[in-house]
Amino acid sequence: MPEFASDIEIARAARKKPIQEIGARLGIPPEHLLPYGHDKAKVGQEFIAGLKDRPDGHLVLVTAINPTPAGEGKTTTTVGLGDGLAALGKNVAICIREASLGPCFGMKGGAAGGGHAQVVPMEDMNLHFTGDFHAITSAHNLLAAMLDNHVYWGNALDIDVRRVALRRVMDMNDRALRGIVTSLGGVANGFPRESGFDITVASEVMAILCLATDLSDLERRLGDIIVAWRRDRTPVYARDLKAEGAMTVLLKDAMQPNLVQTLENTPAFVHGGPFANIAHGCNSVMATTTALKLADFVVTEAGFGADLGAEKFFDIKCRKAGLKPAAAVVVATVRALKMNGGVAKADLGAENVDAVRAGCANLERHLNNVGRFGVPAVVAINHFTGDTEAEIAAVTDHVSQLGAKAVVCRHWADGSSGITDLASEVVALAEAGSADFTPLYPDEMPLFEKIETVAKKIYHAGDVTADAKVLNQLKEWEAQGYGHLPVCMAKTQYSFTTDPNHRGAPEGHVVPVREVRLSAGAGFVVAICGDIMTMPGLPSVPSAESIRLNDAGEVEGLF
Template sequence: MSEFNSDIAIARAATKKPIKEIAARLGMSEEDIVPYGHDKAKISAPFLNSLESRPDGKLILVTAVNPTPAGEGKTTTTVGLGDGLNRIGKNALICIREASLGPCFGVKGGAAGGGYAQVVPMEDMNLHFTGDFHAITTAHNLLSAMIDNHIYWGNELQIDSRRVTWRRVLDMNDRALRQITASLGGVANGFPRETGFDITVASEVMAILCLSNDLKDLEKRLGDIIVAYRRDKTPVTARDLKADGAMAVLLKDAIQPNLVQTLENNPAFVHGGPFANIAHGCNSVVATKAALKLADYVVTEAGFGADLGAEKFFDIKCRKAGLKPAAAVVVATVRAMKMNGGVAKADLGAENVEAVKAGCANLGRHVENVKGFGVPVVVAINHFSADTEAEIAAVKDYVATLGAEAIVCRHWAEGSAGITGLAEKVVELADGGTADFQPIYPDEMGLFEKIETVVKKIYRGAEVTADQSVRDQLSAWQEAGYGNLPVCMAKTQYSFSTDPTKRGAPADFSVHVREVRLSAGAGFVVAICGQIMTMPGLPSQPAAESIYLNDNGEIEGLF
């Protein structure tokens, strides 16, 4: 890809409409939005409240195969499909997540789509945007500061400093902060204790903002956060520390969805950004519910492969928000199928139909899993120029054996004109009335059994192992009234198993749960599996090394 055709160059050349014109398409007046410059805005709370009585449109989930270095293009397909639906005359709206600075400066890049299927302003979206992530980081760390401050000033709540569970966060990949010792330096600095940092997208505050229905619900959930335990092991909450009000104040603007536009000037909501490998991986409930009131078709995404993002979208977000998805798209590439079939990245340019066929087992399992939730599925083959007709035919033929259809999509190169076939199929599925969505486990199932259900039904693992302390902790939470919560699996995104090198469709493996965390405010229990880290590290050559300002003061190197 030449510099001229790079994502950032394409985005910079876009002809954007004033954001008030994009808002007007959705029936918003200038008073209904809070502009952040000329090309982005927040949607006001009064306007959101006015939508309650309107009927809902149809919700379309875009998910994918397990990510590979070959690339899949889930967000690009989400944006392209939204544009494609509008192109064929449908009233469609896109809902995606905001980008984290960690992967932007690390290895993954941004989260605005790519090629001619992007959301703009690309530079703003991938950097500070409207400040939502900064607000979340600040609210989280205010609570951290208030915990240590409370202990310093006499510890009226009798917090056991050995049992403080609330860590700090930073929106950056920084492995050096995973485990630290705080409050060193003598009496004036408090009582030394071990703690650490997570990345902001793993913060429970992020999850809470994305799962709350409104500001009142947000403040209640913030108050429910369990930050520590006393010596008698009773919990201490943010409400006990009187931190919930100030945290809500910091988040009062952040909870309002952000309105932007695609390269084709179609509306898009970009709001929230939990990672799917360590959190629940979906954009905000507020944005999704608002979009369903404003459009006939709402296209949203869930992070990473369907084993993570789609499972959490269905079992956490849809369960808690009462959403009923009408159809799902599983994104795959010929290149990814070849990698899952054993081909090295350096050899992806050569035709290898047999490797494609072998790698399709990964795609097949994802399709079966999504169907298992009662949602009709279509496969989007995100086209690369090196794909051959024989390789594409192999994918199509395989998907046909699953009772589904695979459609080649060229939106990266052609914009909406290259994805109308998928758009028409999605409308057919969504309007067909065949969706019968159900989560894969009931609320009343035990927490450990819920983990086992995900491992066995979605990952195809044989067993779940955990130390007795983990099992005892889950039992204690059940006795305390948290047994009805869903589980949020923290696991590598690269494999169905917890071993990132096991591509394809491994089965009958063991999944070890090394730690569990209660997110009482967000309303789920996190099960940390394998070697997954809630604070990523930078690669040997981070993307930050190639990001700079050119002589015109323009940003180069973002992707």
């Protein structure tokens, strides 16, 4: 291996064990594994159903400060922490999300960790993996096709074609499909209407798969999807189109969690992948609850910063699945804190303790926010070689003044041996039993008040604005019995505000809610804020330009 190996070179050099051995570490018999090659498998639902009476292990959430171009390493820390706990002799499993093709070919790169803290097979995870996303895309678009077909053949449900809520999806960044007109070309092609595409990870079907507890719950939730509205404003559901059965058939295998391993052969469940800026950003409930029955410690992550990912993990996933986190880790880097303190990316190499101290305001906000939910937290300083002792001390001192602890982690370079200090701190927090998890708001709070609560308590906004159309829509849903649902905030991940360029810890800003969407099957109301898009676009130089097969038939440029 080269002295300065890339992530993909490190992953290729991994000494993977047969997936049956990884399953055996968690007590999964080989007959309950559906292998996808030698190094990945799905866990059978019959086996999972038999675990329900077992006690749960400790659930540990890994979250982070707001992401910056400098990098934070949340997934890398999640994987490293799992390996670190295993190195301490703990029975541990990791739970992370699957990667979307859109970001992989756009700008983000891999989603399996990095350096010597990775989940493998890395290339498979970042490409087609076990086909789950394709199944979700197909199930969603089957529903869309059945909706248009119903209208074409007489519209017995009296669907108002001006009020069709369902868009189509694909797992790629393609801004040209955000707004389209369908059914052009004459009578044989149906009735023309405006529509559009979302990325698959924003699909309600994705959210449903990640929140469903079994196949029957999946089918019920799919049937609850609101696809359109009649002229009398009553909803039309997927079950009215008799679509939920066929959709469940398409999702039968995708519903089963995927089991893989880390570079150090720690078991890892990689299942589901809703975005955290436009969806709830957590791996599947089925994977997490299965892992909790099989392991003493389960390390999972929530997408992007704690303002989006952790809030949704607590207020949506934990609320719906009855999960009680034992501890949390907030990941930060000195580089990212300097950017939050006003330093440009090009100048990050120079020591700047004052900028680190200024940037700690962002870290402090996230740490305090996690505390609002009653979950004890520790800060992981994901180490970069350019970090100076004075800069690291500025972070540890600031966190200490907040009554918490910051631990320097070198898992990217050293694997589990570089993160055992953090692992020991997590064990101490979890086993102390001091967590008193409480969601941010009660179910009975009105929908707009829930939006205001998140914006003001988590984002520290001064006000939330929405036009009469949005407010009336929320009241209408409350009258129809959906007022008890949690809210899923869709906003930029780069800032507490809706301006992606406003870093640090701003206060008193305005959060504009431009649109709300009811995800009745998933069980939440989406509030779309600012300019956030549910179909991303590719950057001016997409990473796809650098991805190719080399002469040996290996993938190059993926990460």
